[in-house]
Amino acid sequence: MKGLPHPALFSFLGRDARLRRMVAYWAATAGLYLLSLALMWLAVWRGDIARDAAGWLSLAMVSGLALFYVLVRASSRLRLTPAQLALAQGCYAIACIVGAYAIAGPMRGATLGILVLVMVFCAFSLTPRRSHQLGLFATCLLGAAIVAMRMMAAQPFPWLHEAVHFTLTASLMGSVSLLTGRFNLLRQRLKQQKDELGHALSRIQLLATRDELTQLANRRYMSELLESEDRRQDRDGQSVCLALLDIDLFKQINDTYGHAVGDEVLHNFAREAESALRATDVLARWGGEEFLLLLRSADLSLAVTVLERMQKHIASSTLCASVAGLRVTFSAGITALASGETVAAGVKRADRAMLHAKSSGRNALRIFDPSLQAELTARAALESDLRQALRLDQFILHYQPQVDQDGRVVGAEALVRWQHPARGLLAPLEFIPLAEETGLIVQLGEIILRQACRQLAQWQASPATAGLSLAVNVSARQFRHPDFLQLVFDALAQNGAASEGLELELTESVLVDDIEDTIGKMRRLKQEGVRFSLDDFGTGYSSLAYLKRLPLDQLKIDRSFVRDILDDGNDAIIARSIIALGRNLGLAVIAEGVEAPEQKAFLETMGCGRFQGYLFGRPAPADAFAALLQPKPASAPSAIG
Numbered sequence: 027m028k029g030l031p032h033p034a035l036f037s038f039l040g041r042d043a044r045l046r047r048m049v050a051y052w053a054a055t056a057g058l059y060l061l062s063l064a065l066m067w068l069a070v071w072r073g074d075i076a077r078d079a080a081g082w083l084s085l086a087m088v089s090g091l092a093l094f095y096v097l098v099r100a101s102s103r104l105r106l107t108p109a110q111l112a113l114a115q116g117c118y119a120i121a122c123i124v125g126a127y128a129i130a131g132p133m134r135g136a137t138l139g140i141l142v143l144v145m146v147f148c149a150f151s152l153t154p155r156r157s158h159q160l161g162l163f164a165t166c167l168l169g170a171a172i173v174a175m176r177m178m179a180a181q182p183f184p185w186l187h188e189a190v191h192f193t194l195t196a197s198l199m200g201s202v203s204l205l206t207g208r209f210n211l212l213r214q215r216l217k218q219q220k221d222e223l224g225h226a227l228s229r230i231q232l233l234a235t236r237d238e239l240t241q242l243a244n245r246r247y248m249s250e251l252l253e254s255e256d257r258r259q260d261r262d263g264q265s266v267c268l269a270l271l272d273i274d275l276f277k278q279i280n281d282t283y284g285h286a287v288g289d290e291v292l293h294n295f296a297r298e299a300e301s302a303l304r305a306t307d308v309l310a311r312w313g314g315e316e317f318l319l320l321l322r323s324a325d326l327s328l329a330v331t332v333l334e335r336m337q338k339h340i341a342s343s344t345l346c347a348s349v350a351g352l353r354v355t356f357s358a359g360i361t362a363l364a365s366g367e368t369v370a371a372g373v374k375r376a377d378r379a380m381l382h383a384k385s386s387g388r389n390a391l392r393i394f395d396p397s398l399q400a401e402l403t404a405r406a407a408l409e410s411d412l413r414q415a416l417r418l419d420q421f422i423l424h425y426q427p428q429v430d431q432d433g434r435v436v437g438a439e440a441l442v443r444w445q446h447p448a449r450g451l452l453a454p455l456e457f458i459p460l461a462e463e464t465g466l467i468v469q470l471g472e473i474i475l476r477q478a479c480r481q482l483a484q485w486q487a488s489p490a491t492a493g494l495s496l497a498v499n500v501s502a503r504q505f506r507h508p509d510f511l512q513l514v515f516d517a518l519a520q521n522g523a524a525s526e527g528l529e530l531e532l533t534e535s536v537l538v539d540d541i542e543d544t545i546g547k548m549r550r551l552k553q554e555g556v557r558f559s560l561d562d563f564g565t566g567y568s569s570l571a572y573l574k575r576l577p578l579d580q581l582k583i584d585r586s587f588v589r590d591i592l593d594d595g596n597d598a599i600i601a602r603s604i605i606a607l608g609r610n611l612g613l614a615v616i617a618e619g620v621e622a623p624e625q626k627a628f629l630e631t632m633g634c635g636r637f638q639g640y641l642f643g644r645p646a647p648a649d650a651f652a653a654l655l656q657p658k659p660a661s662a663p664s665a666i667g
């Protein structure tokens with residue numbers, strides 16, 4: 027209602043915006059009527075117009091206005107559109123003005139001026155077509171009024187003067203209606219474009235600041251909010267806490283029930299979690315199943331209270347209607363945001379604390395403390411060392427033998443070691459998890475694969491070792507990398523190694539995401555002769571549905587089952603089941619972690635055909651491994667078998 031009287035003036039009309047707008051138009055028209063009434067009574071005062079005629083005209087104008095007010099108020103009941111009302115109002119105004127024209131004589135100039143004003147005003151809410159109609163109608167009425175005056179005039183009528191007047195008025199009407207119609211069309215288009223633009227802008231703003239699935243603030247918006255919060259904290263001295271929340275076992279929920287259920291859980295989790303917050307707290311989706319919570323004016327103990335309340339609420343809420351009995355919990359890490367520090371540092375601390383909470387079990391909370399800080403610093407140092415090690419090529423491979431039932435070495439597993447300049451030879455478990463977390467595993471995996479293929483080519487070149495297979499561990503992240511297939515082909519081709527000797531060891535985590543892509547890649551590699559072994563079998567999801575679809579060659583019994591196989595009945599049953607499964611699916615089975623001859627014998631009676639473990643040799647550099655293959659003097663006890 028820009029340009030019209032302030033809407034607050036019409037607040038007595040209630041919340042109906044359309045009615046308020048129409049009454050505002052009516053009031054503006056009434057203003058014009060009042061102006062013309064004032065002019066007319068000025069003319070009466072000057073003696074230009076007869077008092078009686080002016081009185082009738084005033085009565086007609088005021089009662090017309092009253093009638094239109096009633097029509098406006100009843101318009102929704104009578105189903106009158108604003109355009110119809112405007113047209114009726116315009117016509118009535120023209121009728122009044124023609125009346126004034128007929129009786130006013132010398133005041134024609136003033137009444138014509140008002141006529142133009144009313145026309146312009148009415149046409150604001152008319153379509154160009156209606157505007158033209160109104161203009162034509164006004165022109166005809168004026169013509170009729172002139173002819174009537176000519177016929178009824180008692181005294182001689184100034185023809186020429188009236189004809190000029192009529193022509194001028196008619197052309198003025200046409201131009202005004204044309205202009206106002208066009209102007210109105212333009213105004214409508216502009217308004218429509220403005221509405222569309224406003225709509226698009228609010229949608230863009232929503233997309234830029236909201237997470238589409240949960241409708242919570244998104245990561246970008248939360249980051250900006252945290253930056254400004256940091257400045258406010260500096261100014262007001264208020265304490266602020268951050269908490270990173272992660273839904274427990276979300277991956278399993280997704281894998282077991284599908285992504286639709288996963289999405290439903292995320293959506294409802296956001297809704298329920300928000301309902302347990304204070305009005306000043308802000309929850310944002312940080313990514314995947316992670317949520318970041320900003321607690322304003324809160325110290326750590328208050329943050330813990332809020333999160334404990336939230337945990338109870340979530341644990342007792344139904345987050346998925348379609349899966350009966352599905353209960354969801356979350357773990358969270360909490361930290362106080364120190365004034366002046368970067369947001370990234372605060373989030374990192376909350377993340378560390380959350381990981382610790384997770385490792386201590388589900389549905390847990392953990393406040394970040396200095397011991398975690400020390401770990402964080404050590405981790406940062408290790409990461410920088412690792413990046414340097416990749417540049418300086420500080421990684422070497424050790425080889426652990428794999429033997430058949432007769433104890434003959436039939437292959438080896440390549441196991442990476444880091445020749446750290448200060449800390450000596452580091453075992454993979456000290457750096458592989460960090461490499462996985464940081465994504466450096468892709469680069470590291472490439473170095474390992476190239477070294478392994480070089481070694482394989484050397485073995486294939488010597489008759490004594492030509493038949494050995496070489497197993498290489500491939501991490502899930504590395505396998506999913508788009509260039510992985512090309513890397514394998516390049517590593518084999520550049521070193522001149524035959525692909526039949528290469529065996530890739532995949533863990534079950536590779537299978538979890540995008541099984542179709544995994545199968546496709548495995549098939550392509552298998553076409554070239556590369557073999558596949560499933561590592562740590564039995565420790566993960568062990569989905570049999572996946573297993574029968576994968577082009578595998580071998581299952582590997584995890585060493586955790588082999589360790590107590592002689593004493594623990596359950597481990598023996600699991601090992602026996604894996605061997606039976608492998609046999610039924612036509613796959614070879616290898617047991618790792620065999621340390622005692624009794625373990626080997628027991629596994630052998632179950633039908634296991636291959637073994638790996640300290641009993642046959644520890645992982646060793648290539649030359650030490652080669653020595654292991656040399657025939658032993660007859661008197662010495664064989665290390666193998």
Ligand SMILES: Nc1nc2c(ncn2[C@@H]2O[C@@H]3COP(=O)(O)O[C@H]4[C@@H](O)[C@H](n5cnc6c(=O)[nH]c(N)nc65)O[C@@H]4COP(=O)(O)O[C@H]3[C@H]2O)c(=O)[nH]1
Pocket residue numbers: 426440441442453454455458471474498499500501561562585618619620621638639640641645
């Ligand atoms: N107690 C006991 N342990 C035995 C025995 N025989 C072998 N092992 C150990 O068991 C691990 C077998 O490797 P894994 O299951 O693939 O488990 C590997 C693998 O998951 C990962 N890893 C090692 N090398 C690589 C690699 O090149 N690439 C990737 N992605 N991961 C690797 O690190 C893990 C640990 O490797 P390592 O420390 O070399 O530990 C090796 C090996 O030294 C035994 O008789 N008793």
